[in-house]
Amino acid sequence: MTPALTEGTHTIERDGVAMRYHVAGSGPVCVLHPGGPGAAWEYLRAPHLEKDLTCVYVEPVGTGGSGRLPTHPDGYSLDRYVSFVDALIDHLDVPQVHLLGHSHGGFVAQRYAITRPDRLAGLVLYDTAPAAGPELMAEAGRQMEEFFARFPDRPEAHEAMATWKALATGTDEEYTRSMRGLLPAYFADSRVTEAFATLRAELRAWAVTSDEGPWQHHEALATLRTPTLVLVGQWDFICGPRWAHELHETIPGSQLVTFEHSGHFVHIEEPEGFASAVAGFVERNVVADRTVSSPRGGA
Incomplete structure (x- = not known):
């Protein structure tokens, strides 16, 4: 080595x-x-x-x-x-x-x-x-709607959908908040588990940009x-x-x-x-x- x-x-x-x-x-x-x-x-x-x-x-x-x-x-x-x-x-x-x-x-x-x-x-x-x-994002939008339809009564699903509709990534702080808000949609089951809670608390993101x-x-x-x-x-x-x-x-x-x-x-x-x-x-x-x-x- x-x-x-x-x-x-x-x-x-x-x-x-x-x-x-x-x-x-x-x-x-x-x-x-x-x-x-x-x-x-x-x-x-x-x-x-x-x-x-x-x-x-x-x-x-x-x-x-x-x-x-x-x-x-x-x-x-x-x-x-x-x-x-x-x-x-x-x-x-x-x-x-x-x-x-x-x-x-x-x-x-x-x-x-x-x-x-x-x-x-x-x-x-x-x-x-x-x-x-555009096609990737359009497909993601369709899948987000399906996610919300699976968990219509869960507060975390409502939070993820609201974050998706008002996605903000302009600053490091905005991007980090958006990633944390979207996080329930990234899991098969939106319920808050210990692993989910830990990831959400520690998740950081930086607003790197590309042309x-x-x-x-x-x-x-x-x-x-x-x-x-x-x-x-x-x-x-x-x-x-x-x-x-x-x-x-x-x-x-x-x-x-x-x-x-x-x-x-x-x-x-x-x-x-x-x-x-x-x-x-x-x-x-x-x-x-x-x-x-x-x-x-x-x-």
């Missing part, structure tokens, strides 16, 4: 901007990129996964203890995030890694796999979509040869099963796992199943790579 992969918090720098990352666990290396964009990395912490993998959690630029961009022409674009992922993987100094992207982090992971497939042993696209733009317009990855993903696992919660309102099936149908040889009792946070609602799916996928890729790399007749 390289010093860059010792447990704890580390910092790298690219173009004069610092980015922190956090290492926990042991086993094959998996880099995890959170969503938002602008959400604090801690929500993606997956202790069950750390039992089988060396988890490298990205703390994206613009959030938490990582640096902020100076005055710039193109903001926190996908390509900007990709450049920091590339710098991180280079810094880790291992031949290849698995890359897991959640939600907006899945957008980043797709773009990285398209542009740097040589750096990846495998790709995990977790509650994300192959395109961003990037709508995009789609379908054509590029159709040529992808990186082993890919697609994960989705059945009740995810923002990047739900419709988009997971599109990813699965577009990426050759991909695997799809749907979690029937989860929304946008499978690693919180079904942590053991989530960890089993991801660790199993990684282990199969590692075994396959060893088989291919071994000389004929070798162990």
Whole structure:
């Protein structure tokens, strides 16, 4: 294991901007990129996964203890995030890694796999979509209406719907309030559990901005040869099963796992199943790579 992969918090720098990352666990290396964009990395912490993998959690630029961009022409674009992922993987100094992207982090992971497939042993696209733009938001609106129809008598559902209709993300404080208000809709069951309450109290978000317009990855993903696992919660309102099936149908040889009792946070609602799916996928890729790399007749 390289010093860059010792447990704890580390910092790298690219173009004069610092980015922190956090290492926990042991086993094959998996880099995890959170969503938002602008959400604090801690929500993606997956202790069950750390039992089988060396988890490298990205703390994206613009959030938490990582640096902020100076005055710039193109903001926190996908390509900007990709450049920091590339710098991180280079810094880790291992031949290849698995890359897991959640939600907006899945957008980043797709773009990285398209542009740097040589750096990846495998790709995990977790509650994300192959395109961003008006159609994604329109579908989210429809799913929000369905969420509200399932829980019409629950105060937290009313709060989530009201937040959605008056979404405010202009400042860090507004974005954090909006994310906390929307949080019930991100779960399969809107009732306040201990895990939900903890996440809501600790959730932070930063109003990172980008001038990037709508995009789609379908054509590029159709040529992808990186082993890919697609994960989705059945009740995810923002990047739900419709988009997971599109990813699965577009990426050759991909695997799809749907979690029937989860929304946008499978690693919180079904942590053991989530960890089993991801660790199993990684282990199969590692075994396959060893088989291919071994000389004929070798162990």
